[in-house]
Amino acid sequence: MPALIFCLLLVFAALLPAAYGQEGAVDAPKASPIAEALDPLLEARLFSSASVGIQVVDVDSGEEVWSHQPDVALVPASVTKVLTAAVALRTLGSGFRFQTDVLGGGEISPEGVLQGNLYVLGGGDPTLVVEDIWKIQRDLGTLGIVEIDGSLVFDDTGYSDNGLIPGWNKGVDEANGPAYFAPLGALSVNQNTTCLVIGPAAEAGLPARVDLETPSAAVEIINQTTTGSARSRAWLKVEREVSKDGLSVAFTVSGNVPLGAESSRVYRSIADPTAHFISVFERMLKDRGVKWKGKAVRGTVPSDAVLLVRHRSDALNSVLSVMNKQSSNIVAEQVLKTVGGASSRAPGSTTSGIEVMAGYLESLGVPRGEFNLVNGSGLSRDILMRPSHLTAVLVDLYHDKRVGPEFQASLAVAGVDGTLRRRLGSGDAAMMRGKTGSLNSVFCLAGYIHAGDGRTYAFAFLVNGFSGSTSPVRALQDRFTEALLALPPRSGETAP
DSSP states (O other): OHHHHHHHHHHHHHHHHHHHOTTSOOOOOOOOHHHHHHGGGGGSTHHHHSEEEEEEEETTTOOEEEEESTTOOBOOGGGGHHHHHHHHHHHHOTTOOOEEEEEESSOBOTTSEESSOEEEEOOOOTTOOHHHHHHHHHHHHHTTOOEESSOEEEEOTTBSOOBSOTTOOOHHHHHHOBGGGOOBOSSOSGGGEEEEEEEOOSSTTSOOEEEESSOOTTEEEEEEEEEEOTTSOOEEEEEEEEOTTSSOEEEEEEEEEETTOOOEEEEEEOSOHHHHHHHHHHHHHHHTTOEESSOEEEOOOOTTOEEEEEEEOOOHHHHHHHHHHTTOHHHHHHHHHHHHHHHHTSSBOHHHHHHHHHHHHHHTTOOGGGOBOOOSSOOOSSOBBOHHHHHHHHHHHHTOTTTHHHHHHHSEETTTSGGGTTSOOSTTGGGEEEEEEEETTEEEEEEEEEOTTSOEEEEEEEEESOOSOSHHHHHHHHHHHHHHHTOOOOTTOOOO
């Protein structure tokens, strides 16, 4: 028996090299091409100095193929708009259009007098501009209206919570009114911003020219500028002060504009969307020579008012392209309010819109306790989402035959347009579509990559808490994209 055991041991020892390798060590499982491509990124200092969450998912199988802390909750910034676009398309449909209606409170006489009030009903169109108001009034003219025997009544009750974007309480922005922090309203024009056009006078020593691109009684200009010599140093300072009643805003412009310099444009938010809309509409109506007997006031449209003119926005898929490619906060917020109104059959609100967003995430298997939503634009440090939440949305929309193509088309194309137009420089850059998001110490990216192995991947790459410039974060995200674009074709497949 001992001899038999000894022989068996010899046989087992002879088989060891085949099972364990010539050196007697167990062969490590061979890394996947994706792991080989992306694992080296983990050596970057950013992974130890900041909070980073990444997930890459094969859209066809729905399986994760690579990740780093995919279930850590992070601030997504404007990548939140991915979720906003998803619920908008699913709730409203890609063909939805915002409407701004003008109605009459009586008959139009043969002499062109509207017998009653003229009503303007806001539908929350975030893309309506002053040229659209011109067209609305031109259409009124084709009806023969030259006089209104009543008042101009403006109805902004389509939203129940007009005002500033919730969740962003940065004092300097509340004071300065940057364009990305414009107030929200069911009656909006020019994205609730005003444009100050500043240029030199004809002679040095005179005040520089400061004009409003769109005149409005709700905006006052206090010009303290000078026109300097052609060789003088250019500088400008714009101070903003909202009136005590919150309806108008005054801009004090100081500085020096060199003689012969080109005009510059400064965009700032107005104070009250409805007051601004009323003033713009009223002034343009006067310029057309239309008279009215009453006042320009806020109110509601009676049920018996007759539709005179209806202005419709571009289809939602086009509106979402503006939202995602340009990362427009006001578009995102008013789209979300409209989603909430359509879902609740009540005036739109951020709260009702967030409820739709939360319900959608739940339908994807995401428990409510894993995320925190505040608004639709991502302009808040209180919003928390996981990379895995975002990839779940991206995978779901990729397979949605009803609105998936419109969703993908709304995203910026790397190296081509939107906020990704300057990202990556190779000819393959356009194989990545995505949504960026940034705040101080926050830099995020999510979207789709049509990789070199012939597969399409949904990804989310969120970075929080870094210090200094965004350049190292941007460079790492670009390396991540380039590594996936450079994957070798799989057997039997060719690179896209």
